[in-house]
Amino acid sequence: xxxxxxxxxxxxxxxxxxxxxxxxxxxxxxxxxxxxxxxxxxxxxxxxxxxxxxxxxxxxxxxxxxxxxxxxxxxxxxxxxxxxxxxxxxxxxxxxxxxxxxxxxxxxxxxxxxxxxxxxxxxxxxxxxxxxxxxxxxxxxxxxxxxxxxxxxxxxxxxxxxxxxxxxxxxxxxxxxxxxxxxxxxxxxxxxxxxxxxxxxxxxxxxxxxxxxxxxxxxxxxxxxxxxxxxxxxxxxxxxxxxxxxxxxxxxxxxxxxxxxxxxxxxxxxxxxxxxxxxxxxxxxxxxxxxxxxxxxxxxxxxxxxxxxxxxxxxxxxxxxxxxxxxxxxxxxxxxxxxxxxxxxxxxxxxxxxxxxxxxxxxxxxxxxxxxxxxxxxxxxxxxxxxxxxxxxxxxxxxxxxxxxxxxxxxxxxxxxxxxxxxxxxxxxxxxxxxxxxxxxxxxxxxxxxxxxxxxxxxxxxxxxxxxxxxxxxxxxxxxxxxxxxxxxxxxxxxxxxxxxxxxxxxxxxxxxxxxxxxxxxxxxxxxxxxxxxxxxxxxxxxxxxxxxxxxxxxxxxxxxxxxxxxxxxxxxxxxxxxxxxxxxxxxxxxxxxxxxxxxxxxxxxxxxxxxxxxxxxxxxxxxxxxxxxxxxxxxxxxxxxxxxxxxxxxxxxxxxxxxxxxxxxxxxxxxxxxxxxxxxxxxxx
Numbered sequence: 103x104x105x106x107x108x109x110x111x112x113x114x115x116x117x118x119x120x121x122x123x124x125x126x127x128x129x130x131x132x133x134x135x136x137x138x139x140x141x142x143x144x145x146x147x148x149x150x151x152x153x154x155x156x157x158x159x160x161x162x163x164x165x166x167x168x169x170x171x172x173x174x175x176x177x178x179x180x181x182x183x184x185x186x187x188x189x190x191x192x193x194x195x196x197x198x199x200x201x202x203x204x205x206x207x208x209x210x211x212x213x214x215x216x217x218x219x220x221x222x223x224x225x226x227x228x229x230x231x232x233x234x235x236x237x238x239x240x241x242x243x244x245x246x247x248x249x250x251x252x253x254x255x256x257x258x259x260x261x262x263x264x265x266x267x268x269x270x271x272x273x274x275x276x277x278x279x280x281x282x283x284x285x286x287x288x289x290x291x292x293x294x295x296x297x298x299x300x301x302x303x304x305x306x307x308x309x310x311x312x313x314x315x316x317x318x319x320x321x322x323x324x325x326x327x328x329x330x331x332x333x334x335x336x337x338x339x340x341x342x343x344x345x346x347x348x349x350x351x352x353x354x355x356x357x358x359x360x361x362x363x364x365x366x367x368x369x370x371x372x373x374x375x376x377x378x379x380x381x382x383x384x385x386x387x388x389x390x391x392x393x394x395x396x397x398x399x400x401x402x403x404x405x406x407x408x409x410x411x412x413x414x415x416x417x418x419x420x421x422x423x424x425x426x427x428x429x430x431x432x433x434x435x436x437x438x439x440x441x442x443x444x445x446x447x448x449x450x451x452x453x454x455x456x457x458x459x460x461x462x463x464x465x466x467x468x469x470x471x472x473x474x475x476x477x478x479x480x481x482x483x484x485x486x487x488x489x490x491x492x493x494x495x496x497x498x499x500x501x502x503x504x505x506x507x508x509x510x511x512x513x514x515x516x517x518x519x520x521x522x523x524x525x526x527x528x529x530x531x532x533x534x535x536x537x538x539x540x541x542x543x544x545x546x547x548x549x550x551x552x553x554x555x556x557x558x559x560x561x562x563x564x565x566x567x568x569x570x571x572x573x574x575x576x577x578x579x580x581x582x583x584x585x586x587x588x589x590x591x592x593x594x595x596x597x598x599x600x601x602x603x604x605x606x607x608x609x610x611x612x613x614x615x616x617x618x619x620x621x622x623x624x625x626x627x628x629x630x631x632x633x634x635x636x637x638x639x640x641x642x643x644x645x646x647x648x649x650x651x652x653x654x655x656x657x658x659x660x661x662x663x664x665x666x667x668x669x670x671x672x673x674x675x676x677x678x679x680x681x682x683x684x685x686x687x688x689x690x691x692x693x694x695x696x697x698x699x700x701x702x703x704x705x706x707x708x709x710x711x712x713x714x715x716x717x718x719x720x721x722x723x724x725x726x727x728x729x730x731x732x733x734x735x736x737x738x739x740x741x742x743x744x745x746x747x748x749x750x751x752x753x754x755x756x757x758x759x760x761x762x763x764x765x766x767x768x769x770x771x772x773x774x775x776x777x778x779x780x781x782x783x784x785x786x787x788x
Contacts, residue, residue, distance in 0.1 A: 141261065142289040146280065151184050153282055159228035160193035161282070166207050167232075168283055172199040173260065177233075178271065179325075181278040181287065185297060186329065189419035191366065195232045196267065196279075204232050235263050265290045272311065272318045273325070274303050302331045308340035316347040320359040323379065327363065327371035328418070341379050349384050353533040357424070360385060360533070364427040367417040369409040384529045388509060388519055389431070391526035392438065404476040404591060405434050411590040415567060415583065422583070423575030425542045428510065428534060429584050432542065434479070435506035436499065439519065441481035445470045446495045448592060453496070453549065454585025457558030457578075463489060474595030493554050500549035507543045510534040545581055558582065 146152070153161070156176070167174035174197045180190035197204065201221050205211045210224035221232045268277040274293040281288070296303050302322055304311040312319055319341050325331065333341070348356070363372035373389075376382040382390035389405060396403045408430050416422045437447070448470050453462030467485070474480055487495070508515035513530045520528045548556045558578050567586075571579035 138257065138261075140290075140292065141265070142287075142294060144287045144289070144294070146282075146285040146287055149185060149287065150187060151280070151285075151287070153285075155184055156282060157190075157193050157228070159226040160195065160230055162225055163195055163208075163223055163230045163232060164282055167195070167197045167199060167204070170199065170203075170207055172197050172203070173263075173281075174198075174283075175264075175288075176280040176282065177267075177278070178276045181280045182275045182293075182297065183418075184280070185278075185287075185294075188329075189417070191362075191418050191421075193230065195230060196235060197232060198235055198263070200234050200236045204234065235267055261288075261290075264288050269305060271305060272315070272321060274305055275325075277305060300329070300331050301334055302326050302337055303334040304337055304340075308334070308337040309343065312340050312344045312347070316344060317351055317355055317359060319345065319348060319379075320356075320363075320381070323375045323381070324359065324363045324368075324372060327375050328366065328368040330371070345379050345381050346384070348381060349529060349531055353535070356385065356531075356533040357535060357538075361424045361427075364409070364412075365416060365422045365424060367413050367421075369413050369427065370406060373406070373409060383527050384531055385533070386431075387526065387528040387531075388435065388516065388523070391520065391523035394526065395523065401477050402475060402595075404437070404479045407591045407594055408434060408587060411587045411594075414590075415587070416569075416572075420569040420573070422572050423580065424538055425545070425575050425580050426572070426583060428507075428538060428542045429545060429580065430587065431510060432503050432506045433584070433588065435509055435519070436502040437479040439506070439522070440499070440502050441478050442499055443487075443495070444474050444480050444483045444592075445485065445487055445492065446499055447474075447480070447588070449492055449496050450499055450549075451585045451588035451592065453553065453556060454558070454581045455589055456585070457556075457582070459493070459554045459556050463492065469589075469593070472593065472595065474592050476595060480595075489554075497550055497553045500546040500553070504543040504546050504550065507539045511536050511539045541575070545577055545584070 156164075160176070164174045164176070174195060176184075176193055177196045178194050180193045183190040199207070201213050201219060204221040204223075205213060208223045208225065211221050213219050213221050218233075218237060220237075221234075223230045223232055264279050268279070268290045271277040274291045274296045276293070277289075277291045278293045279288040280286075287294075291305055292303075302325060304318075322333075322337065322341065326333065363369065363376075373382065373393075376385065377390060377393055382393070392405060393403065409427070412422070412426065412430065416426075445466060448466035449463055452465040452469075453459055456462045456465060470483070470485055473483065509519045510516075511532055511534055513532055516530060516532055517528060520526065548558075558581055567583060568576075568579055572583055
């Protein structure tokens with residue numbers, strides 16, 4: 103809904119470019135009618151969308167407006183996400199009612215905004231943003247009049263209203279309407295086609311679009327990062343040319359967009375795209391300089407691993423509060439400027455996660471034996487510190503973390519920290535609100551004051567994350583998750599030099615993310631069952647081919663390094679499977695022999711029985727019993743064979759074909775070339 107509020111009126115040049123879009127440049131181009139044949143109306147059920155996918159509060163708002171005699175639609179990004187079978191960040195509603203009529207329909211509703219006002223409806227603990235067709239039509243009356251003159255004389259009034267509104271949106275994939283009462287999706291700008299090809303394209307020439315509202319650049323990068331979209335040539339060129347203009351946005355808007363990037367499960371991809379389009383230098387110059395230096399030296403980046411582990415925990419339907427990523431930036435800033443002993447970092451994170459000093463220290467001392475390779479963050483490795491010395495150093499580091507917040511809120515502190523990278527550009531821009539920074543710094547107060555008496559207050563709750571508390575910035579839950587992320591990052595430290603993760607679909611993903619991750623893993627997401635996709639005509643469950651590959655990186659298991667002991671265990675397990683298969687085959691043969699005996703015996707019994715109907719009943723019983731047993735046997739044998747084949751495939755991948763043949767002479771595998779591992783983002787720095 104912020105998309106609509108922040109649009110600006112098209113200038114004369116913009117209007118002309120919009121009216122003549124698609125025509126070859128000419129000194130005096132002639133107007134031509136809008137081609138309404140390209141307008142599409144698609145039945146929602148054919149593209150995998152059902153009413154059950156709409157949030158309950160949104161559905162109530164839609165129903166109340168509809169019962170009041172108004173047209174009401176879902177619009178924008180929520181329709182896009184539903185088509186891709188993703189959970190929408192929010193559901194935006196648009197209606198033919200004006201704002202005053204909307205407000206009268208609900209007990210708790212207020213009109214906000216000046217240039218593009220909307221009505222915020224509070225219902226069932228949620229806030230639904232409702233806009234009016236009338237607002238945009240009144241605001242752009244002159245443009246609407248010019249556009250309407252190009253339409254055919256015979257045009258449906260409802261189509262006309264929807265089409266006019268769609269032309270004021272940022273990207274084609276965000277200009278779709280969904281009518282839940284007729285179950286139709288309306289596409290007037292080729293949004294479905296761009297969604298199918300995973301392409302991000304502006305509705306009007308990209309330079310004009312971004313000049314109207316440069317925040318669209320950040321929004322476009324955020325959408326591309328989350329959905330793994332590519333850019334049209336026009337859009338990509340304009341992003342490069344106008345990237346510096348985002349420095350003129352107000353700090354609240356910058357914070358809003360950056361929070362959407364980092365708190366919703368696509369932080370790594372977002373940071374990479376910001377770096378690619380020279381925007382990280384403006385928004386987070388210290389982090390941009392750090393990444394550039396590490397890319398040059400090819401060292402493993404702790405910063406990217408921290409956000410990688412954050413991405414594994416959060417998503418659009420389970421977002422985090424901004425204090426999480428602000429806390430991670432503060433932690434990393436303190437480490438880069440003041441490198442620490444690995445044991446200090448293990449203890450700091452473990453105390454945050456476990457919620458008390460005693461358990462935290464025990465865990466840290468156990469894991470400190472792992473060699474963690476992060477430069478410059480880790481200065482040394484020691485296992486002999488006393489608890490008293492360790493407590494003092496951890497408390498001192500917690501104080502440094504608190505002090506580092508100034509780099510995110512004060513320009514003078516930012517310039518001072520950039521002395522570490524004298525040749526890197528620094529815009530001097532800081533946008534993190536001081537209240538957010540202050541609340542985040544408070545998370546570490548207890549550790550600074552008396553860490554040995556530190557109690558998180560979370561108690562012995564479940565090790566599972568409470569996403570509701572995390573989303574509202576609950577201090578106890580935030581400390582727990584921060585500790586969890588840092589611990590996972592430290593545990594992954596020894597695997598920093600793992601081999602690169604390849605990807606066949608290079609054009610599908612942002613380029614060269616492995617350079618930024620420095621061989622870090624790509625976050626593995628939970629496997630989700632997909633509804634029938636728009637792009638599968640038969641309605642088969644699944645996604646479009648490209649999108650399926652993108653989503654399948656969430657379904658493919660992470661490829662882990664295997665030790666020699668694990669190889670031996672794997673080989674032994676395989677031999678056990680071979681024996682199990684043979685025993686199962688013997689049992690099956692034995693069972694089949696018994697069944698044959700039963701068949702012969704039943705035949706003799708049938709000959710002795712004189713009554714025809716008795717013979718028929720007995721024959722039927724024998725046939726059913728035989729059929730049931732044989733089906734069960736076949737299933738058992740088939741499952742064992744599949745397990746044996748899978749085991750062979752795994753062994754061949756790890757040991758190689760020759761060694762497998764030596765270890766298992768009796769087994770001749772039909773090795774299928776299954777792909778295991780995780781897709782890397784490989785087209786980020788084109």
